[in-house]
Amino acid sequence: MRALQIIRSAYRCTIEEQDDPALWIARAMKGAGASLAVLLRGNAVGYAVEGQDATGLSIGTRAQTRPPSLDQDINALIGGGTDVYVVAEDADERGIDVLGFAPGVKTIPRHELPRLFAEFDQVWHW
Protein backbone atom coordinates (compact mmCIF):
# COMPACT_ATOMS: atom_id res chain seq x y z
CA MET A 1 0.00 0.00 0.00
CA ARG A 2 1.25 3.49 -0.86
CA ALA A 3 -0.14 6.37 1.14
CA LEU A 4 0.22 10.09 0.47
CA GLN A 5 0.60 12.15 3.64
CA ILE A 6 -0.78 15.65 3.12
CA ILE A 7 0.44 18.11 5.72
CA ARG A 8 -1.04 21.58 6.06
CA SER A 9 -1.05 22.64 9.69
CA ALA A 10 2.28 24.24 10.50
CA TYR A 11 4.27 25.39 13.52
CA ARG A 12 1.41 24.45 15.83
CA CYS A 13 3.34 22.54 18.47
CA THR A 14 6.73 22.23 16.84
CA ILE A 15 8.65 23.91 19.64
CA GLU A 16 7.13 21.73 22.36
CA GLU A 17 7.45 18.55 20.35
CA GLN A 18 10.79 19.47 18.77
CA ASP A 19 9.39 18.35 15.46
CA ASP A 20 6.18 18.41 13.48
CA PRO A 21 3.96 15.47 14.53
CA ALA A 22 2.82 14.71 11.00
CA LEU A 23 6.35 14.77 9.57
CA TRP A 24 7.53 12.74 12.54
CA ILE A 25 4.97 10.00 12.14
CA ALA A 26 5.67 9.88 8.40
CA ARG A 27 9.34 9.25 9.18
CA ALA A 28 8.44 6.70 11.84
CA MET A 29 6.14 4.79 9.51
CA LYS A 30 8.78 4.93 6.77
CA GLY A 31 11.22 3.42 9.23
CA ALA A 32 8.72 0.67 9.88
CA GLY A 33 8.63 -0.12 6.18
CA ALA A 34 5.82 2.08 4.96
CA SER A 35 5.66 3.22 1.37
CA LEU A 36 4.64 6.84 1.42
CA ALA A 37 5.19 10.33 0.10
CA VAL A 38 4.58 13.73 1.64
CA LEU A 39 2.69 16.68 0.18
CA LEU A 40 3.09 20.04 1.90
CA ARG A 41 0.26 22.50 1.35
CA GLY A 42 -0.96 25.67 3.01
CA ASN A 43 1.34 27.03 5.68
CA ALA A 44 3.27 23.74 5.81
CA VAL A 45 4.98 24.68 2.53
CA GLY A 46 7.19 26.74 4.80
CA TYR A 47 8.73 23.55 6.16
CA ALA A 48 10.64 23.14 2.91
CA VAL A 49 12.45 26.44 3.28
CA GLU A 50 16.07 26.00 4.27
CA GLY A 51 17.62 27.88 7.15
CA GLN A 52 14.97 27.60 9.84
CA ASP A 53 16.39 28.44 13.23
CA ALA A 54 14.55 27.94 16.48
CA THR A 55 17.62 27.86 18.70
CA GLY A 56 18.10 29.79 21.92
CA LEU A 57 14.72 29.33 23.60
CA SER A 58 14.70 29.23 27.35
CA ILE A 59 11.66 29.40 29.64
CA GLY A 60 12.50 29.95 33.26
CA THR A 61 15.62 28.00 33.95
CA ARG A 62 14.80 25.39 31.37
CA ALA A 63 16.64 25.83 28.09
CA GLN A 64 15.70 23.95 24.95
CA THR A 65 18.79 22.07 23.89
CA ARG A 66 17.38 20.32 20.81
CA PRO A 67 15.05 22.70 18.99
CA PRO A 68 13.07 21.59 15.95
CA SER A 69 14.79 21.64 12.60
CA LEU A 70 11.98 21.07 10.18
CA ASP A 71 13.99 21.78 7.06
CA GLN A 72 16.44 19.12 8.19
CA ASP A 73 13.56 16.75 8.82
CA ILE A 74 12.46 17.34 5.23
CA ASN A 75 16.00 16.65 4.07
CA ALA A 76 16.04 13.43 6.09
CA LEU A 77 12.81 12.29 4.48
CA ILE A 78 14.16 13.00 1.03
CA GLY A 79 17.49 11.40 1.87
CA GLY A 80 15.63 8.31 3.01
CA GLY A 81 13.93 7.98 -0.35
CA THR A 82 10.64 9.70 0.39
CA ASP A 83 9.24 12.05 -2.23
CA VAL A 84 8.32 15.43 -0.77
CA TYR A 85 6.02 17.69 -2.79
CA VAL A 86 5.11 21.31 -2.23
CA VAL A 87 2.02 22.97 -3.74
CA ALA A 88 3.50 25.66 -5.95
CA GLU A 89 0.68 28.20 -5.63
CA ASP A 90 0.67 27.92 -1.84
CA ALA A 91 4.36 28.76 -1.78
CA ASP A 92 3.85 31.61 -4.20
CA GLU A 93 0.95 33.06 -2.15
CA ARG A 94 3.26 33.14 0.83
CA GLY A 95 6.04 34.81 -1.10
CA ILE A 96 8.33 31.82 -0.87
CA ASP A 97 10.96 31.51 -3.57
CA VAL A 98 11.33 27.88 -4.62
CA LEU A 99 15.07 28.47 -4.87
CA GLY A 100 15.05 28.56 -1.10
CA PHE A 101 13.68 25.05 -0.84
CA ALA A 102 15.73 22.11 0.35
CA PRO A 103 17.27 20.19 -2.55
CA GLY A 104 15.06 17.41 -3.79
CA VAL A 105 11.77 19.07 -2.89
CA LYS A 106 9.36 18.77 -5.81
CA THR A 107 6.91 21.55 -6.56
CA ILE A 108 3.55 20.64 -8.01
CA PRO A 109 0.83 22.97 -9.29
CA ARG A 110 -2.60 22.70 -7.70
CA HIS A 111 -4.24 21.49 -10.89
CA GLU A 112 -2.03 18.41 -10.85
CA LEU A 113 -3.05 17.31 -7.36
CA PRO A 114 -5.80 14.97 -8.61
CA ARG A 115 -3.21 13.22 -10.76
CA LEU A 116 -0.83 12.94 -7.80
CA PHE A 117 -3.57 11.59 -5.54
CA ALA A 118 -4.38 8.95 -8.13
CA GLU A 119 -0.85 7.54 -7.80
CA PHE A 120 -1.54 6.43 -4.24
CA ASP A 121 -3.71 3.77 -2.70
CA GLN A 122 -4.65 6.06 0.15
CA VAL A 123 -4.50 9.77 0.80
CA TRP A 124 -4.29 10.92 4.44
CA HIS A 125 -4.73 14.58 5.39
CA TRP A 126 -2.84 15.65 8.54
Add this chain to the structure above:
Amino acid sequence: MTRYLLIESRDPFENGDVESDFALARDLAGSEANVTVFLAQNGVLPARRRARASELDQLLTGRVRVMADEFSLRERAIASRDLRTSVAAAPLDVVLDALVAGDRVLWM
Protein backbone atom coordinates in the same frame (compact mmCIF):
# COMPACT_ATOMS: atom_id res chain seq x y z
CA MET B 1 -14.63 6.25 -11.17
CA THR B 2 -12.70 7.33 -8.09
CA ARG B 3 -14.88 8.59 -5.27
CA TYR B 4 -13.78 11.21 -2.78
CA LEU B 5 -15.51 12.38 0.36
CA LEU B 6 -13.98 15.46 1.91
CA ILE B 7 -15.04 16.26 5.45
CA GLU B 8 -14.95 19.98 6.16
CA SER B 9 -15.39 20.72 9.84
CA ARG B 10 -14.21 24.33 9.73
CA ASP B 11 -16.01 27.36 8.40
CA PRO B 12 -14.77 29.93 5.88
CA PHE B 13 -15.62 32.86 8.18
CA GLU B 14 -12.78 31.98 10.52
CA ASN B 15 -10.55 29.85 8.33
CA GLY B 16 -9.05 30.87 5.02
CA ASP B 17 -8.05 27.25 4.41
CA VAL B 18 -11.67 26.31 3.69
CA GLU B 19 -11.58 28.14 0.38
CA SER B 20 -8.59 26.11 -0.77
CA ASP B 21 -10.29 22.93 0.43
CA PHE B 22 -13.31 23.74 -1.72
CA ALA B 23 -10.99 24.54 -4.63
CA LEU B 24 -9.40 21.11 -4.21
CA ALA B 25 -12.86 19.52 -4.24
CA ARG B 26 -13.63 21.30 -7.53
CA ASP B 27 -10.31 20.21 -9.01
CA LEU B 28 -10.93 16.60 -8.02
CA ALA B 29 -14.41 16.75 -9.55
CA GLY B 30 -12.87 18.22 -12.68
CA SER B 31 -10.61 15.21 -12.96
CA GLU B 32 -13.64 13.00 -13.44
CA ALA B 33 -13.81 11.87 -9.84
CA ASN B 34 -17.10 11.66 -7.95
CA VAL B 35 -16.72 14.16 -5.12
CA THR B 36 -18.81 14.81 -2.04
CA VAL B 37 -18.08 17.47 0.55
CA PHE B 38 -19.53 16.62 3.94
CA LEU B 39 -19.87 19.65 6.16
CA ALA B 40 -19.72 18.99 9.88
CA GLN B 41 -19.43 21.01 13.08
CA ASN B 42 -18.86 24.69 12.27
CA GLY B 43 -18.39 23.61 8.69
CA VAL B 44 -22.19 23.74 8.36
CA LEU B 45 -22.34 27.47 9.17
CA PRO B 46 -22.01 28.69 5.58
CA ALA B 47 -24.84 26.37 4.59
CA ARG B 48 -27.44 28.79 5.97
CA ARG B 49 -29.38 30.20 3.06
CA ARG B 50 -28.61 33.80 3.96
CA ALA B 51 -24.98 33.31 4.92
CA ARG B 52 -22.56 35.32 2.84
CA ALA B 53 -20.37 32.47 1.77
CA SER B 54 -19.29 32.82 -1.83
CA GLU B 55 -16.81 29.97 -1.39
CA LEU B 56 -19.66 27.54 -0.81
CA ASP B 57 -21.72 29.05 -3.61
CA GLN B 58 -18.84 28.45 -6.00
CA LEU B 59 -18.67 24.87 -4.85
CA LEU B 60 -22.40 24.39 -5.31
CA THR B 61 -22.32 25.51 -8.95
CA GLY B 62 -19.96 22.72 -9.82
CA ARG B 63 -20.09 18.95 -9.91
CA VAL B 64 -19.51 18.49 -6.21
CA ARG B 65 -22.28 17.14 -4.02
CA VAL B 66 -22.52 18.96 -0.70
CA MET B 67 -24.06 17.48 2.42
CA ALA B 68 -24.32 18.80 5.96
CA ASP B 69 -24.27 16.73 9.13
CA GLU B 70 -27.77 16.61 10.59
CA PHE B 71 -26.54 16.68 14.16
CA SER B 72 -24.29 19.70 13.55
CA LEU B 73 -27.17 21.53 11.89
CA ARG B 74 -29.56 20.80 14.73
CA GLU B 75 -26.92 21.76 17.29
CA ARG B 76 -26.71 25.18 15.61
CA ALA B 77 -30.49 25.59 15.09
CA ILE B 78 -30.20 25.43 11.33
CA ALA B 79 -33.41 23.87 10.04
CA SER B 80 -33.59 22.12 6.68
CA ARG B 81 -35.76 24.92 5.33
CA ASP B 82 -32.93 27.35 6.18
CA LEU B 83 -30.35 25.55 4.08
CA ARG B 84 -28.94 26.81 0.84
CA THR B 85 -30.47 25.10 -2.16
CA SER B 86 -28.43 22.05 -3.15
CA VAL B 87 -27.06 21.45 0.36
CA ALA B 88 -28.63 18.30 1.73
CA ALA B 89 -28.86 17.47 5.41
CA ALA B 90 -27.44 14.00 5.94
CA PRO B 91 -26.57 11.63 8.76
CA LEU B 92 -22.97 10.80 9.64
CA ASP B 93 -23.69 7.39 8.15
CA VAL B 94 -22.76 8.94 4.82
CA VAL B 95 -19.15 9.16 6.01
CA LEU B 96 -19.17 5.61 7.32
CA ASP B 97 -20.66 4.33 4.08
CA ALA B 98 -17.87 6.03 2.15
CA LEU B 99 -15.19 4.56 4.41
CA VAL B 100 -16.66 1.07 4.20
CA ALA B 101 -16.95 1.33 0.43
CA GLY B 102 -13.26 2.16 0.19
CA ASP B 103 -13.81 5.70 -1.05
CA ARG B 104 -11.04 8.20 -0.47
CA VAL B 105 -12.13 10.01 2.68
CA LEU B 106 -10.14 13.03 3.76
CA TRP B 107 -10.80 15.11 6.84
CA MET B 108 -9.65 18.54 5.68
Add this chain to the structure above:
Amino acid sequence: MSEKKKLTICLMDAPFEQARTVTALRLVDLALRRGHDVTVFAYEGAVALSFAKQKKHANAVHGCGVEEEDHPLPREWIAGLFEVAAQGDAKLDWINCGLCVDERGVEEAVQGCRRGSPADFWGAATGSTNTLVVATR
Protein backbone atom coordinates in the same frame (compact mmCIF):
# COMPACT_ATOMS: atom_id res chain seq x y z
CA MET C 1 -26.16 -6.96 7.70
CA SER C 2 -23.51 -5.75 5.30
CA GLU C 3 -20.13 -7.43 5.11
CA LYS C 4 -17.85 -6.76 8.09
CA LYS C 5 -15.02 -4.37 7.34
CA LYS C 6 -11.98 -3.17 9.22
CA LEU C 7 -11.43 0.54 9.60
CA THR C 8 -8.54 2.48 11.10
CA ILE C 9 -8.99 5.96 12.50
CA CYS C 10 -6.21 8.19 13.80
CA LEU C 11 -7.17 10.85 16.35
CA MET C 12 -4.95 13.70 17.49
CA ASP C 13 -6.97 16.21 19.46
CA ALA C 14 -6.64 16.46 23.23
CA PRO C 15 -9.83 16.11 25.27
CA PHE C 16 -12.19 19.05 25.63
CA GLU C 17 -10.44 21.16 23.02
CA GLN C 18 -12.00 20.37 19.66
CA ALA C 19 -15.37 19.32 18.31
CA ARG C 20 -13.60 16.91 15.97
CA THR C 21 -13.22 14.46 18.84
CA VAL C 22 -16.94 14.05 19.32
CA THR C 23 -17.63 13.73 15.59
CA ALA C 24 -14.89 11.10 15.29
CA LEU C 25 -16.19 9.14 18.28
CA ARG C 26 -19.69 9.28 16.76
CA LEU C 27 -18.21 7.70 13.66
CA VAL C 28 -16.48 4.97 15.67
CA ASP C 29 -19.75 4.30 17.50
CA LEU C 30 -21.65 4.00 14.21
CA ALA C 31 -19.07 1.66 12.76
CA LEU C 32 -19.09 -0.63 15.79
CA ARG C 33 -22.89 -0.73 15.93
CA ARG C 34 -22.87 -1.79 12.30
CA GLY C 35 -20.55 -4.63 13.20
CA HIS C 36 -17.34 -3.31 11.70
CA ASP C 37 -14.00 -3.71 13.47
CA VAL C 38 -12.30 -0.43 14.29
CA THR C 39 -8.74 0.35 15.27
CA VAL C 40 -8.26 3.76 16.80
CA PHE C 41 -4.71 5.04 16.89
CA ALA C 42 -4.65 7.87 19.41
CA TYR C 43 -1.74 10.16 18.63
CA GLU C 44 -0.45 13.29 20.35
CA GLY C 45 -3.13 14.91 22.57
CA ALA C 46 -5.65 12.19 21.83
CA VAL C 47 -3.78 9.77 24.09
CA ALA C 48 -5.34 11.67 26.99
CA LEU C 49 -8.85 10.76 25.84
CA SER C 50 -8.59 7.39 27.56
CA PHE C 51 -6.82 8.63 30.71
CA ALA C 52 -8.36 6.71 33.58
CA LYS C 53 -8.04 9.49 36.12
CA GLN C 54 -10.40 11.95 34.46
CA LYS C 55 -12.89 13.12 37.09
CA LYS C 56 -16.36 14.56 36.91
CA HIS C 57 -17.10 17.86 38.58
CA ALA C 58 -20.07 19.86 39.78
CA ASN C 59 -21.09 22.95 37.91
CA ALA C 60 -22.15 25.86 40.05
CA VAL C 61 -22.88 28.01 37.01
CA HIS C 62 -25.39 25.38 35.87
CA GLY C 63 -26.61 25.00 39.43
CA CYS C 64 -25.72 21.33 39.26
CA GLY C 65 -23.94 19.03 41.62
CA VAL C 66 -21.67 16.30 40.31
CA GLU C 67 -24.49 13.82 39.77
CA GLU C 68 -26.80 16.29 38.07
CA GLU C 69 -24.18 17.72 35.77
CA ASP C 70 -23.24 14.18 34.80
CA HIS C 71 -20.39 15.52 32.74
CA PRO C 72 -19.49 12.94 30.09
CA LEU C 73 -15.82 12.19 30.22
CA PRO C 74 -13.94 10.97 27.14
CA ARG C 75 -12.78 7.91 29.09
CA GLU C 76 -16.45 7.02 29.67
CA TRP C 77 -17.23 7.33 26.02
CA ILE C 78 -14.31 5.09 25.17
CA ALA C 79 -15.34 2.53 27.79
CA GLY C 80 -18.83 2.72 26.32
CA LEU C 81 -17.47 2.03 22.85
CA PHE C 82 -15.78 -1.11 24.13
CA GLU C 83 -19.13 -2.16 25.59
CA VAL C 84 -20.93 -1.59 22.30
CA ALA C 85 -18.30 -3.67 20.53
CA ALA C 86 -18.61 -6.47 23.08
CA GLN C 87 -22.39 -6.52 22.85
CA GLY C 88 -22.27 -6.93 19.13
CA ASP C 89 -20.02 -8.65 16.69
CA ALA C 90 -17.38 -5.94 16.48
CA LYS C 91 -13.88 -5.43 17.78
CA LEU C 92 -12.43 -2.16 18.98
CA ASP C 93 -8.67 -1.92 19.23
CA TRP C 94 -7.69 1.35 20.93
CA ILE C 95 -3.97 2.06 20.65
CA ASN C 96 -2.33 5.00 22.41
CA CYS C 97 0.96 6.17 20.93
CA GLY C 98 3.45 5.29 23.64
CA LEU C 99 5.79 8.25 23.31
CA CYS C 100 2.83 10.61 23.32
CA VAL C 101 1.57 8.91 26.50
CA ASP C 102 4.94 9.32 28.17
CA GLU C 103 5.36 13.00 27.43
CA ARG C 104 1.87 13.74 28.71
CA GLY C 105 2.11 11.50 31.76
CA VAL C 106 -1.17 9.76 31.01
CA GLU C 107 -0.05 6.19 31.38
CA GLU C 108 -3.19 4.92 33.09
CA ALA C 109 -5.81 4.28 30.47
CA VAL C 110 -9.22 2.70 30.75
CA GLN C 111 -9.45 -1.03 30.32
CA GLY C 112 -9.12 -2.27 26.78
CA CYS C 113 -6.70 0.38 25.59
CA ARG C 114 -3.17 -0.56 24.79
CA ARG C 115 0.11 1.16 24.13
CA GLY C 116 1.59 1.16 20.66
CA SER C 117 3.62 2.96 18.05
CA PRO C 118 3.38 4.37 14.53
CA ALA C 119 4.30 0.92 13.27
CA ASP C 120 1.04 -0.34 14.78
CA PHE C 121 -0.84 2.45 13.02
CA TRP C 122 0.71 1.53 9.69
CA GLY C 123 0.05 -2.14 10.34
CA ALA C 124 -3.58 -1.50 11.17
CA ALA C 125 -3.97 0.73 8.14
CA THR C 126 -2.55 -1.82 5.75
CA GLY C 127 -4.92 -4.41 7.17
CA SER C 128 -7.98 -2.20 6.90
CA THR C 129 -10.45 -1.42 4.17
CA ASN C 130 -9.89 2.24 4.84
CA THR C 131 -8.11 4.69 7.09
CA LEU C 132 -9.18 8.13 8.23
CA VAL C 133 -6.80 10.62 9.81
CA VAL C 134 -8.53 13.19 12.03
CA ALA C 135 -5.74 15.66 12.53
CA THR C 136 -5.44 18.61 14.83
CA ARG C 137 -5.80 22.05 13.28
